[in-house]
Amino acid sequence: MTTAAPAAVTAPGPEQPTPPPRRRPRVSRDAVAAWGLLSPNLVVFGVFLFVPLLATVWLSLYSSSGFGPREFVGADNYAELFADSTFWRATLNTGLYALLTVPVSLVLGLGVALAMNRPLRGRGVLRAIYYVPYVISGVVVAVAGRWIFNENVGVVNRLLRSAGLDGVPWQSDAVGAMSSLVLISIWTKVGFCMVVYLAGLQSIPKEYLEAAQTDGAGRWTQLRYIVVPLLKPTTIFLVVLGVIESFQVFDIVYVLTGGGPGNATEMLVTYAYAEGFDARRQGYAATIGVVTYLFIAVLTALWYRRQKAQEADL
Amino acid sequence: MSTSTSTSTKRKPRTPQRAGAGWASWRAVALVVGALVMLFPLYWMVITAFSGQGALTSGPLRFFPADPTLDGFRRAFALLPFSSFFLNSTAIALVAMALSVTLNLLAGYVLAKYRFRGQQVVFVMIVSTLMIPVQVVMVPQFQLVAGLGWINSYWAVIVPRAAEAFGIFLCRQFMLGIPDEVLEAARLDGAGHLRIFWSIVLPMSRPLIAVLVILTFMYRWNEFAWPLIVLNDQQLFTVPIGLAFLQGEYGTDYPALMGMALLSTLPVLVVFAIFQRQFVEGVARSGLR
Numbered sequence A: 001m002t003t004a005a006p007a008a009v010t011a012p013g014p015e016q017p018t019p020p021p022r023r024r025p026r027v028s029r030d031a032v033a034a035w036g037l038l039s040p041n042l043v044v045f046g047v048f049l050f051v052p053l054l055a056t057v058w059l060s061l062y063s064s065s066g067f068g069p070r071e072f073v074g075a076d077n078y079a080e081l082f083a084d085s086t087f088w089r090a091t092l093n094t095g096l097y098a099l100l101t102v103p104v105s106l107v108l109g110l111g112v113a114l115a116m117n118r119p120l121r122g123r124g125v126l127r128a129i130y131y132v133p134y135v136i137s138g139v140v141v142a143v144a145g146r147w148i149f150n151e152n153v154g155v156v157n158r159l160l161r162s163a164g165l166d167g168v169p170w171q172s173d174a175v176g177a178m179s180s181l182v183l184i185s186i187w188t189k190v191g192f193c194m195v196v197y198l199a200g201l202q203s204i205p206k207e208y209l210e211a212a213q214t215d216g217a218g219r220w221t222q223l224r225y226i227v228v229p230l231l232k233p234t235t236i237f238l239v240v241l242g243v244i245e246s247f248q249v250f251d252i253v254y255v256l257t258g259g260g261p262g263n264a265t266e267m268l269v270t271y272a273y274a275e276g277f278d279a280r281r282q283g284y285a286a287t288i289g290v291v292t293y294l295f296i297a298v299l300t301a302l303w304y305r306r307q308k309a310q311e312a313d314l
Numbered sequence B: 001m002s003t004s005t006s007t008s009t010k011r012k013p014r015t016p017q018r019a020g021a022g023w024a025s026w027r028a029v030a031l032v033v034g035a036l037v038m039l040f041p042l043y044w045m046v047i048t049a050f051s052g053q054g055a056l057t058s059g060p061l062r063f064f065p066a067d068p069t070l071d072g073f074r075r076a077f078a079l080l081p082f083s084s085f086f087l088n089s090t091a092i093a094l095v096a097m098a099l100s101v102t103l104n105l106l107a108g109y110v111l112a113k114y115r116f117r118g119q120q121v122v123f124v125m126i127v128s129t130l131m132i133p134v135q136v137v138m139v140p141q142f143q144l145v146a147g148l149g150w151i152n153s154y155w156a157v158i159v160p161r162a163a164e165a166f167g168i169f170l171c172r173q174f175m176l177g178i179p180d181e182v183l184e185a186a187r188l189d190g191a192g193h194l195r196i197f198w199s200i201v202l203p204m205s206r207p208l209i210a211v212l213v214i215l216t217f218m219y220r221w222n223e224f225a226w227p228l229i230v231l232n233d234q235q236l237f238t239v240p241i242g243l244a245f246l247q248g249e250y251g252t253d254y255p256a257l258m259g260m261a262l263l264s265t266l267p268v269l270v271v272f273a274i275f276q277r278q279f280v281e282g283v284a285r286s287g288l289r
Helices: A028-059 A076-082 A085-116 A123-135 A138-148 A155-162 A174-202 A206-214 A219-230 A232-246 A251-256 A268-278 A282-313 B020-049 B071-079 B082-113 B119-131 B134-147 B154-161 B165-175 B180-188 B193-201 B203-222 B225-230 B239-249 B254-285
Strands: none
Touching: A028 A282, A028 B082, A028 B119, A028 B134, A028 B154, A028 B193, A076 A282, A085 A123, A085 A174, A085 A232, A085 A268, A085 A282, A085 B020, A123 A174, A123 B020, A123 B254, A138 A174, A138 A251, A138 B020, A138 B203, A138 B239, A138 B254, A174 A232, A174 A251, A174 B020, A206 A219, A219 A232, A232 A282, A251 A268, A251 B239, A268 A282, A268 B134, A282 B119, A282 B134, B020 B071, B020 B254, B071 B082, B071 B239, B071 B254, B082 B119, B082 B154, B082 B165, B082 B193, B082 B203, B082 B239, B082 B254, B119 B165, B134 B154, B134 B225, B154 B225, B165 B203, B180 B193, B193 B203, B203 B254, B225 B239, B239 B254
């Protein structure tokens, strides 16, 4: 890695590119400096993240309103949770949201990146246009979404009606509400996928494609057998990030639908918020938090194992 | 093209190969159509912001404001103290950004360029925090911040999010690409740890810093869930909270809502425009792909 042309295709992730053999082990003076330089981060992570994470587990065993004494209830919160249909609905919604937004935004992002990966007039402007929705805050996106997807006066339904179609019940219907949420989310995610894929495409050696072309491979063949396989680390990165983000989607849902109609768009995190800060059932909110965290941890572990298995196959 | 003649960085447009021209124009058309779809919601927000109240909700559908007006913006500022919200957001985003970027760079440097026992564990622990949604830990976090007496203060928003895994991860990936020899040479010249960091590592990390500035500013400016929990005093609201509040209270005043939504997006766009060129390079070299 000494001549490191920006290290070829680095699969990002917790798995370590093992450092090259060292000339000599650094002296412990360095260890002291390392911990010293790390300490501000470690203090903040420790105090504001790891301690609260443990406290969440602990609190999930209690019944607490935030005022007055809390009462130890053992596993009661968990028993209640597993019998709670809103919780299961929120779990289903969160999974559905991930399943719908992640693949679509990846495919669209890759498509745009491929089309943009060659000289083109106005490329910078186009790239910026695709990327802008990603930098807009979830609240702004949702406020705009409520207006654009308003069933009665929103522009989408007005366009549909002027084309002689029926308006879609984006707000009063469960499927409609979830659809508007998914469409809006995809709109915000495509640009990010595009930028990351563009960076990935730049790491594919041009010689590969030229060689394939000499052998008479068409565009589709090149894409299928060279580009997509070589972009795999990028794709894995985007899938993992997308799934994690899906489990954390809060702002857009909170402002766009408030989890409704009914609980049609309730997510795990919006449900936890509603229980903890609206209903003031802090123990129960902590329980939802613990289970949400476990879901994410299991998914990550599954992905990590698959990743390991695939590396072993190579 | 068989002999790779000039591998200069500026690549001349490739000679159109078999059926290249037809494909190229098809590709351009698709890109432009896609861009129009992406732009339409923004366009509609702009049109709405400059329209009179009720102008776009009834009558024939039009795609430009009949009589452009700034009344929507005026109403938004009259309904809620948005100028305070902007001040609050600016102060929080700038301080938080400076703090986060500094901490990110320090941690990324240590994790990329030092070898010490426990390094792996620290790195894995930091990356694992990416998986923790705010809402999972928010109840104890809230109690902790309340215990510190920080509720309704900027610190409640800034400090708990100052260390941030994604930035650290980016820094580490980027700094792995800084050759050890350079650092070793400085070390032999007697430069200390902070000095090496300051006068060698930082200047080599410009694209990285651009990425961090964009992402952190954006993330802090747009942040909603946590400030919503710890800021209850309306005078201290940030812009996103104010906007959500405006939506809740005056949900049908679309010109006011869209005007404020657009205004609140401007700072992020400005920061993005300034650093955009270095952004893509920074993303590429952070191994973020």
